[in-house]
Amino acid sequence: MLEITTAIFLTLLGSAIYHLIPQAKVRLRMGWVAALSFFIILAHHPIAAFAAGAAGIFAWILYLLGRRNGIWKKYGPFSLIALLMVFSYEDILVATDPFSNALVQFGMSFYILRLYLALRTAAARDQRVRLEEFFVIALFFPIFPAGPICAQEAFSRSAALDRPLLNNYLLGLMRIGIGIFALYFVPTIISFLAMPIIQWSSVLFVVDWAAMDGFSAYLVMLLLFLLLYANFAGYTQIAIGLGLFFGFEIPENFRYPFLATNIQNFWQRWHLSLSKFITTQIYLPLMLSLRKPRVSIFLAFALVGMWHQVNIQYLVWGVGHGSMLVAYMTFNGSPLHKSIVSRVNAKLWMLLSWLLTISMVSFLSVFANQPGLPEALAFAQSLVSGW
């Protein structure tokens, strides 16, 4: 709780200085945000700060090369993916505690994607991007650990800047309040609900699955997914709120994902910035070259699974989501689908679809977030035993 207090205090102070710099001096303003972000990350994790800063410079050099040569413009951004693989495989960013370690590793994945998006956006719009902009995109501290994945559009002149400053600060404080509710209060309620079933471990997702029957494991799985959502959505609300202090419009990342009634609808509600990235940067290019939508969507999600973390659990996550989307694309609108829908009560069908969707996405998320493969398999085994 004290960490969020520090973050809010530093952002209030930093944004006050930011607003004291005249609006016309855009480069100075962006430079200030980049420097502030760098020092905040440096205080948390020095290696991460330097690695992120170096990647920002690297992306900027790629951008400059791309402006002179079309081949660099087209293929240069792929070298960022190679950089991401180095970060994923090498233990250079291992922190002392597992949570901090995960935070930093995910941060690396997110900012590499942001830089990739920044390069692609700049190339597509043929716009000039300055060094300090790359630094802000890479390092802006509220979105550093876990997104949303956004590039120039979030930091360029937005509607938020045209509003009165007080409105932005009040809106920001409201968003932070929602974030605190989701990030700190919801887990308290969830742990209270789950107390009769399990003893919570200090590390998220570490549960003794072997000691549970199928029904209990199913309930815990749903609660853990709800916990993941509260954590991620709460964090995003705080990032949006802190961004508003500077007049940046960080995009929304969630739209009530627990209301999704099919897997396609789920991806229109869950992690919207990643969903947009998958569609525009992976699915559409694959689709253009392969001309096969089902294969393209399957490959795109398998790749995104590996982007999260290079392990079997996340491969299962990616392949699982890809397979579900392919199955949905095949089944939806088919004669079998029409025949079932015409016979079954519409509300019952929607309820069953909702239950199946939430159960499947919860299973894949909890499976992927287990600390190792043996724990993930124990979780899967506990779900099918002793109902």
Add this chain to the structure above:
Amino acid sequence: MIKMKIRALAELCHVSDKEAFLYLLLSAAGWTYFVHQYLYSTGLGIAVPKYASY
């Protein structure tokens, strides 16, 4: 008056009136929890029954 304020908030956030009201409620709950926890964790909470459980 309150309805108009909520409508203005809804327009700023690009959401429906109901969602804007929900935002306000959740935010108020979040900040209340924050103040309670902050006072509790820093020992500043005169009104918080810190040792009530003993």
